[in-house]
Amino acid sequence: MNDQTMMDGKEGRRERNLFFQFYRFLALNLKIFMMTKHKH
Amino acid sequence: MAKVLILGAGVAGHTAAMHAKRMLGNKHEITVVTPNSNWNWIPSNIWVGVGRMTKKQVIFPLAPVYKRKKVNLLQAKAVTIHPEGDGESNQGAVTVQYTTGEKSGTTELLRYDYLINATGPQLRFDLTPGLGPDGFTESVCTYSHADAAAKKLKSTIEVLKTGKRQTLLIGMGHGTCTCEGAAFEYIFNVDHELRRAGVRDLAEVIYITNENELGDFGVGGMTFEKKQQQFSSEDWMNGLFSKHGIKTIMAAHVTKVEPGVAHFEQVDGTSGSQTFDFAMLLPPFRGVSMNAVDKAGNDISEKVFAPNGFMKVDADYSGKPYEEWVASDWPKTYESPAYPNVFAVGIAFAPPHGISKPRKSPNGAVIAPAPPRTGMPSGVQGRIAAETIADRIKNGNQQPAKTASMADMGAACIASIGNGMLDGSAATITMGPIVPDFEKYPSTGRDTVITAGEVGLAGHWLKRLLHTMFIYKAKARPGWSQIPE
Numbered sequence: 001m002n003d004q005t006m007m008d009g010k011e012g013r014r015e016r017n018l019f020f021q022f023y024r025f026l027a028l029n030l031k032i033f034m035m036t037k038h039k040h
Numbered sequence: 041m042a043k044v045l046i047l048g049a050g051v052a053g054h055t056a057a058m059h060a061k062r063m064l065g066n067k068h069e070i071t072v073v074t075p076n077s078n079w080n081w082i083p084s085n086i087w088v089g090v091g092r093m094t095k096k097q098v099i100f101p102l103a104p105v106y107k108r109k110k111v112n113l114l115q116a117k118a119v120t121i122h123p124e125g126d127g128e129s130n131q132g133a134v135t136v137q138y139t140t141g142e143k144s145g146t147t148e149l150l151r152y153d154y155l156i157n158a159t160g161p162q163l164r165f166d167l168t169p170g171l172g173p174d175g176f177t178e179s180v181c182t183y184s185h186a187d188a189a190a191k192k193l194k195s196t197i198e199v200l201k202t203g204k205r206q207t208l209l210i211g212m213g214h215g216t217c218t219c220e221g222a223a224f225e226y227i228f229n230v231d232h233e234l235r236r237a238g239v240r241d242l243a244e245v246i247y248i249t250n251e252n253e254l255g256d257f258g259v260g261g262m263t264f265e266k267k268q269q270q271f272s273s274e275d276w277m278n279g280l281f282s283k284h285g286i287k288t289i290m291a292a293h294v295t296k297v298e299p300g301v302a303h304f305e306q307v308d309g310t311s312g313s314q315t316f317d318f319a320m321l322l323p324p325f326r327g328v329s330m331n332a333v334d335k336a337g338n339d340i341s342e343k344v345f346a347p348n349g350f351m352k353v354d355a356d357y358s359g360k361p362y363e364e365w366v367a368s369d370w371p372k373t374y375e376s377p378a379y380p381n382v383f384a385v386g387i388a389f390a391p392p393h394g395i396s397k398p399r400k401s402p403n404g405a406v407i408a409p410a411p412p413r414t415g416m417p418s419g420v421q422g423r424i425a426a427e428t429i430a431d432r433i434k435n436g437n438q439q440p441a442k443t444a445s446m447a448d449m450g451a452a453c454i455a456s457i458g459n460g461m462l463d464g465s466a467a468t469i470t471m472g473p474i475v476p477d478f479e480k481y482p483s484t485g486r487d488t489v490i491t492a493g494e495v496g497l498a499g500h501w502l503k504r505l506l507h508t509m510f511i512y513k514a515k516a517r518p519g520w521s522q523i524p525e
Contacts, residue, residue, distance in 0.1 A: 011154055015496045017463065024498035026090065030507075035450040035472065036416075036524030 041435045042068045045134060047118045049102055050073035051082070053417065054514055055313075055422035055525060059107050062521055063430035064203070071112040071150065075139040077101060078285035080183050083415065083454075083509050086184035086225045089320070090233050091194060095183045096509075105290030105516055110199075116139045117146065118159065119343065123379040126336040132381065154429040156349050157384040161325035164454030168323070170297030171213040173410060177297055177319040180226055189320055193230065196318040200239035206317040209302060211248035215293030215401075217408035220257045221393060223322055224277075224467075225455045227316040230320075231284050232458030232465075241283075246314060247281065248289040248304065248321070250407050252280055252388040252399060257453070258409035260396045262471055262491050263484035270484070271494050273469075276493055280457075280467070289314065293405045294321060309402040325387060325410065327351065343378050351384035352376060355392040362397055367447030367477035369393065374425055377442055383425040386418035395475055412503025416451045419525030420444045447475040447490060450490050455497065466499025 014020045044064070045501050046057050047263025057072045064070065064453050065481040087093040088110040098360060106113040113345035116136040123132050124300040131151045138144050163181050165172030173179055200206050210227040211219065227247050234240040255261050255273030261274040281288060305311045331341045346352055354377055356369040369392040376382040384390075389412045397410040413421075431439045450472030457465040475486025484491070513523040 018462075018497070021497040021501070024494065024496055025501045028470075028498060028502055030469060031490075032452045032502075033524065035452065035470065 042153040042338060043148055043151060044068065044070045044156070044429055044433075046070070046072045046155045046156045047074075047134065048158035048160055048386070048388065049076065049079060049113075050158060050160045050386060050418070050420035051419040052388070053156065053161075054102075055419045056156050056158060056426040056517055057106075057111055058109070058432060058520070059423050059426035060356075061111050064425065064433060066110055068433060069112065069115065072106065072116055072132070073114045073116050073136050073150070074102070075115060075117040077103065077115055078183075079105075079138070081507060081511050082502070085180045085186040086222065086229055086456055087184055087459050089178075089180040089181055089189040089193070090224055090459070091190040091228045091507055092423075093235075094227075095187050096499065098183050100511065100515060105514075106513050109516055114138070116148070117437075118330050121155070121330065121332040121382075122149075123332060123376070123382055124336075126337070130135075130335075132379070147455075153381065154433070155382045155423050156422070156429070157382065157388045158386050159328040159330065159388045161387045162328045162349065162397065163323045164326045165323040168214050168294050168297060171321060172323060176299050176385055177213065177302075177321045179322065180222065180320060181322065192318060193233070197234065197239060200234070200242045201237065201316070203242065203308055205244070206240050207246065207315060208245045209246050209248060209314055209319040209321070210287075211222050211317035211321060212250045212292075213297070214361075215250045215325040215405050215407035216324045216327055216410055216411055217250055217322050218237055218258050219322055219414065220409055221453055221455050222413065223247070223249065223320075224257070225457075226320055226455040227286060228455070229459065231286060232460075236269035244287070245285070246287045246289060246316075248292050248294065248314065250292060250301070250409050252291045252397070252407075254281060254288065254290070256396050256409055258394075258396055258412045259471065259474060259477060260471070260485075262486065262493070263488070264492055265488040266421065267405045270488075272499065273493060280495065291399065291407055293401060293407045293410065295405075297321070305401050305403060305405060305494065305509055307399045307407050324376075327390075332461065344376065346390035346457050350390035351377075351388055353384050354388070355391055357390070364394055367445075367473070367479065370447045370475050372443040372445040373428065374421055374496045375428075380504075383428070385421035385425050387413050389413070389421070411475075413416070413446075415453070415525060417444075417446055417449055418447060445473075445475075447473050447477050449473055454499050455474060455507065456503055459500070461501070461504075462497070464484065464500030465495060465497055466503050467493060467495050468499035468502060469493045
């Protein structure tokens with residue numbers, strides 16, 4: 001059993017799609033950066 | 041010239057020292073006392089623990105950085121706090137004991153105008169007989185522990201390659217542990233390494249935890265919202281553990297470890313034993329061994345510290361029942377209520393209570409994850425303590441303290457599931473606030489726009505980026521202060 005066969009469906013395909021992952025990388029960076037700018 | 045004394049040089053203490061120096065310049069004296077000669081980016085110890093990084097990649101020596109920034113560094117441990125001064129002076133002081141060099145073992149009294157306690161945790165392996173590197177299990181709490189764990193894991197994989205089945209037990213070594221996220225990361229990284237080595241089918245991988253449900257992480261779990269449907273971190277984690285074939289022992293307090301076997305009891309009163317060939321079990325944390333005395337030398341530790349050894353700050357320690365816990369119980373300024381020039385940040389401050397629901401076994405063993413205070417919140421607390429002190433030194437003691445309550449602060453937790461630029465993965469969890477506020481968010485306690493979780497390669501890239509970025513920042517390279525905590 002490996003990671004490829006463990007994943008299925010849309011979520012699994014997205015986890016392996018480099019373009020989608022790059023988009024998520026940028027989106028997560030932006031989200032976390034915005035969280036750090038929150039005034040306490 | 042004001043004297044700022046900082047105990048500890050981890051994420052909270054080092055951040056406080058760097059910001060205090062930046063804001064106060066050379067007109068005031070910043071001194072850091074730490075028994076460690078190296079700064080350690082602890083989140084990457086997970087990768088050291090599976091042999092994907094070396095010790096050198098996660099540490100750097102503190103002395104050159106402090107020399108360049110003109111911050112005094114003493115390699116020593118704090119022994120006694122004298123917040124009211126002593127017979128000679130009313131100025132607060134700390135007795136420290138040197139840990140290396142010619143002065144090793146000798147003590148010195150250091151005076152301060154402001155004190156930041158960022159001593160972090162004491163790793164109490166001794167609370168579970170047989171736990172830890174001196175017993176029969178591995179740890180990833182320090183880079184040395186992680187390095188030893190990697191060697192043991194490598195030899196376990198070698199045995200698996202001969203075709204012999206092995207059991208790997210990973211998780212929490214006591215009912216009151218915190219940092220479930222670290223154990224989660226480690227078990228998935230081990231799973232990843234076993235798959236990479238082609239031996240996963242021969243290995244039984246078991247997660248033992250003090251959490252009542254998977255996905256609790258010491259923050260009482262999370263509720264996510266996706267396409268107007270709610271689902272819990274428990275559902276998410278159950279799916280992930282099941283997908284990776286990892287078995288679980290839930291709500292467990294490890295009572296004793298013997299060679300190759302861990303004994304435990306669970307919240308429902310069940311007792312059991314689990315055999316293992318490899319075990320990485322995290323220890324419970326307590327405050328470091330340090331006492332406080334008044335001007336006459338009488339012990340006032342109870343006034344300054346909570347029973348668990350962590351320092352009392354501006355939190356509600358009345359011990360109210362779980363049903364009455366509210367977000368405002370949590371500290372905002374991290375000032376000692378007894379001594380306003382003393383602060384405690386990061387793991388060193390005493391939380392008012394847990395976040396997860398407290399539970400006990402029929403035998404009375406507390407089985408409840410302690411609240412996490414590491415990483416992002418630690419850094420923020422270190423910075424705001426430094427900001428308060430700098431403001432008061434420059435503009436007078438009447439200046440209000442800066443605030444950063446964990447009940448108003450978001451956090452990102454990027455839990456590695458495997459290291460690899462193309463085949464790695466991580467669970468990225470963002471939550472806000474860390475401590476749920478059911479008055480502000482009656483439905484789930486948290487902002488459902490901020491609180492989210494996802495698994496993917498993007499998370500691994502992000503964690504790898506943070507590794508490089510935070511080591512750059514901690515080295516105080518150009519522009520370091522622009523990098524957020």
